[in-house]
Amino acid sequence: SLTTLSSIDLKREAFEKWKTGYSSAYAVILFVTVFGLASIYVKALNKVKDR
Known part of the structure; x- marks a missing residue:
């Protein structure tokens, strides 16, 4: 279902x-x-941090 979280759907x-x-x-x-x-x-955070 589109309105439930994946983890809840998995548990069900x-x-x-x-x-x-x-x-x-x-x-x-x-x-x-x-x-x-x-x-x-x-990886994106590390690129920003290295600047």
Whole structure:
């Protein structure tokens, strides 16, 4: 759903609907996305800091 947070949607899929395979894949995709965005943000901060 578009109005719920990804983490809440992930919890519902895993523990309320018992779709463990789907929720595991969703968790990995969510982790990779957050990790990628965080690393881009840190690199941008380091570039600004080095100026």
